[in-house]
Amino acid sequence: MKTDITQVMVDEHKLILRMITLVEKNTELMEQGGFRDWQFYLDAVEFIRNYADRFHHAKEEDLLFSALVANGMPAKQSPIEAMLMEHDQGRSFVRNMEEAAQKALSGEIGQIPGIAENAKGYAALLRGHIDKEDKILYPLAERVLPEEGRDLLVAAYAEVGERMSGLEERYRERVERYERQLAA
């Protein structure tokens, strides 16, 4: 049995998907007129930037995907390039969502369509993205990466976690808080 190098990443996807579900549900309520908590969108943006991007996507880009390229997967015109492009597309939805939510928070009217468009765009992009990683790219990594180097990869993941200590708990609490708010 080889050392597992993707389960931790699949688990992180689960927390990201819980935030995406919140974004989708709150956006639906917002469009129906029953949700006006602009701070939620700023908190979602911060979660996405720190947890999804600086933590999870950084581990993919700097560690897992690099290991795949080092083991012969092409960096260009390949699934890796497609995943990196989607990370970038996600970042641009998030910037636009933040801008509209900040305007709404400071009292500018007419921001709902902008928030909704980017929130829904991000949610759809990331759902498809995570699905491809969970079903195609991660299983491929488990098949092709040799045992040698796997322990180093796992240690490098842990190092990222240590550099950002308390991050997992902080963002899990945030997701749970908004889930409770939605259920109330």
Ligand SMILES: [Fe+2]
């Ligand atoms: Fe990714």
Ligand SMILES: [Fe+2]
């Ligand atoms: Fe991912």
